[in-house]
Amino acid sequence: MSINVGIVGMISIESVIVSDRARQDMGNLDEIEANMREVGLISPLAVRDNQDGTYTLLAGERRYTILKRNEVDQIPVRIFHQDLTDIEMKIIEKAENFYRKDFEYWELDKLTAEITEMQQSIHGKRAPGPGHTGWGLDDTAAMIGGVTKATVSTSIRRAQAREAMPELFEKCKTASDANKVLKKIDEAVVKQVIAQKLEANKSDTTLVQLSKSYIVGDFFKGIKKTPDGIFHLVEIDPPYGIDLNDVKKSDGESQYDQGSYNEVPTDRYQVFLSTLFQECYRVMADHSWLICWFAPEPWFEIIYQELCNAGFTTTRMCGIWTKPSGQTLNPDVKLANSYEMFFYAWKGRPALAKPGRTNIFDYPPVPSSKKTHPTERPVELMKDIYETFAFPGSRVLIPFLGSGSGIIAANEVGMSPVGFELSQSYKDSFLVKVHGMRQ
Numbered sequence: 001m002s003i004n005v006g007i008v009g010m011i012s013i014e015s016v017i018v019s020d021r022a023r024q025d026m027g028n029l030d031e032i033e034a035n036m037r038e039v040g041l042i043s044p045l046a047v048r049d050n051q052d053g054t055y056t057l058l059a060g061e062r063r064y065t066i067l068k069r070n071e072v073d074q075i076p077v078r079i080f081h082q083d084l085t086d087i088e089m090k091i092i093e094k095a096e097n098f099y100r101k102d103f104e105y106w107e108l109d110k111l112t113a114e115i116t117e118m119q120q121s122i123h124g125k126r127a128p129g130p131g132h133t134g135w136g137l138d139d140t141a142a143m144i145g146g147v148t149k150a151t152v153s154t155s156i157r158r159a160q161a162r163e164a165m166p167e168l169f170e171k172c173k174t175a176s177d178a179n180k181v182l183k184k185i186d187e188a189v190v191k192q193v194i195a196q197k198l199e200a201n202k203s204d205t206t207l208v209q210l211s212k213s214y215i216v217g218d219f220f221k222g223i224k225k226t227p228d229g230i231f232h233l234v235e236i237d238p239p240y241g242i243d244l245n246d247v248k249k250s251d252g253e254s255q256y257d258q259g260s261y262n263e264v265p266t267d268r269y270q271v272f273l274s275t276l277f278q279e280c281y282r283v284m285a286d287h288s289w290l291i292c293w294f295a296p297e298p299w300f301e302i303i304y305q306e307l308c309n310a311g312f313t314t315t316r317m318c319g320i321w322t323k324p325s326g327q328t329l330n331p332d333v334k335l336a337n338s339y340e341m342f343f344y345a346w347k348g349r350p351a352l353a354k355p356g357r358t359n360i361f362d363y364p365p366v367p368s369s370k371k372t373h374p375t376e377r378p379v380e381l382m383k384d385i386y387e388t389f390a391f392p393g394s395r396v397l398i399p400f401l402g403s404g405s406g407i408i409a410a411n412e413v414g415m416s417p418v419g420f421e422l423s424q425s426y427k428d429s430f431l432v433k434v435h436g437m438r439q
Contacts, residue, residue, distance in 0.1 A: 008044055010074045011055060013067060016047060018057045033066045041067075044076040055079065105175040106162060112152055113159040116140045158182055188425055195428035198435050206411075210434055213407050214427050219399040219420035223279050232288045232394035233386065233415070234280045235406055237375055240295040241269035262422055270302055276399065277310035283397065287348035289389040291319070293375075296341055307345045314345035321381060322362045344389065354388045361385060372429035373403035382409035390415060404430030408437070 045060035057064055058080065067075055119135040126134030137156075138149040158178050162169045168185070172178040198204070199211050215222060241264050264272045280290060290312060294303050300316075307314045318341045326336030363381040382405055386396065398406040398419030403426065410417035421427060 008076065008078055011047070011077050011079075013064075013072060013075050015054050016045075016057050016064060016075075017050075017054050018061065018064065029062060029066055032062055033070075036063070036066060041076065044078045046080065047077045048080050106158070106169070106172075106178070109155045109159040109162070109175075109178075112140060112144070112155040115143070116152070116156060119143075154179070154182075161185055188428070191428040191432050192425070194435075195431040198431050207431070207434060210404075210407055210411060211427075211431060213411075213416075213418045214401055214404055214430055215418065215420050216422070216424050216427050217420055218422060220275065220279065222420050223283060223399070226283045228282055229285050230395060231284050231397040233291070233390040234284060234289070234397045234399070235291040235382075235386070236276070236280070236399050237293045237377075237402060237406075238273075238276060238400055239264040240375075241266050241272075241299060242295045242297075269299070270306065273303060273306045274309065277306055277312065280397070280399070281310045281312065281347060284347045287350040288346070289350055290345045290347070291342050291385060291389065292345070293340065293342045303343060307343060312345035312347060314343055317359065318342060319344055319359045319361065319385070321377070322360060323365050342385075350389075352389060353391050357388050371403070372433065373426060376403040377405055379405050379409045379412070382406055383413050386410055386415060387413050401430075402426060404433070408434065 041063065043060070043063075045064055046058040047055035048058055049055055055077065064075075116135070116137065119139065122135070124134035126132050126136040126139075136149075137152045141147050141149050141152045144152070158175070161182055162178070165185075168181050169178055172181060198207060202208060239262060277290075284290065290307075292303065292307070294300070304314065304316060321340045321342070323338045323340075326338030328334045328336040361381055361384055363378050363384070366376050366378050386409055390396065392414035394415045396406070396410045396415050396417040398410075398417060401407065401419040401421035404419075404421075407417045407419060407430070
């Protein structure tokens with residue numbers, strides 16, 4: 001591609017016409033003016049010769065504004081010919097911004113995407129392979145200078161993703177931060193494609209069965225279609241009502257890592273629990289068990305009371321999952337917490353499948369790097385819990401599936417699980433994980 005460098009000359013500032021410009025915010029002109037007083041005007045302005053003694057400003061509006069208010073008469077400019085199209089003028093204006101030091105990375109991403117799109121509208125988009133004409137990403141790289149085709153490609157992808165999902169990039173301070181978000185998006189898309197292929201493969205009967213057990217939908221709507229008295233064990237890992245998103249961010253997990261975790265506001269949490277326990281009690285068999293994970297601070301007594309209100313019998317001596325190490329958000333005041341608790345409650349008079357077993361379950365947690373859900377628990381832990389309370393052949397209900405570890409655990413110990421989850425992305429991750437475990 002040929003480069004139009006224009007003709008450098010001096011013109012009267014009064015002959016310059018400023019039309020609609022891309023820059024909406026002029027920024028701190030005082031700092032720029034101070035710099036210009038110290039080192040002078042390094043770069044000329046860019047203008048189009050209108051062939052009538054006037055010139056349309058193409059680039060350098062802030063410098064023009066400073067020169068104007070300092071009553072500078074003659075200014076250095078780079079003059080471009082009259083027959084520039086509107087889109088070519090926009091390209092010149094935007095291209096100049098590549099060399100500015102005060103632009104954020106995402107602004108340069110946007111400029112890269114816009115200029116590439118503009119040039120391709122003029123020259124056509126070059127098809128892959130040798131011998132094709134048109135504008136390619138390597139042309140944009142050459143135009144910018146000092147970057148590679150791969151850099152341009154990544155910059156455009158960041159710009160497109162930010163435009164489509166701006167909320168995911170709100171916390172990104174640098175291009176490196178944005179690349180991490182982009183990687184997560186790529187992983188989600190890949191998992192979605194793989195999951196669709198796996199579900200389409202009807203020859204893997206186990207995977208088909210587990211996929212059917214993982215229902216994407218609202219538990220409270222889906223359970224209304226379920227007959228009374230059919231489940232022998234219900235295992236609930238509900239939203240904790242403690243703003244888990246903020247807790248996880250404090251623990252070093254980004255909000256995007258948590259996927260679409262759905263929290264319940266504290267002012268509606270008790271009503272949520274009441275409805276949840278009543279529905280579970282209805283669909284449970286006459287002599288059956290319920291497991292409910294919870295946040296003891298501040299919900300211990302409220303959950304105990306709501307279980308009793310729903311008709312269950314329970315005990316304040318909860319089940320305990322102990323971990324090798326703990327975490328605390330306030331190490332100067334609070335000890336590191338290295339356990340989680342669950343209430344176990346019963347309808348009727350069931351018997352434990354492992355009579356006399358202690359209430360301590362000691363298992364290491366799932367490493368953060370392998371988690372597909374912020375509250376994911378190890379499969380081995382869930383197998384032990386299920387086998388403690390229920391027998392092979394039992395029907396297991398899991399209202400909030402999350403990572404789907406409960407389905408895997410129940411299936412491996414010969415039980416028949418079914419559950420609900422609002423997020424399709426978690427099911428995609430579940431199917432990919434199950435497929436990997438079976439290879």
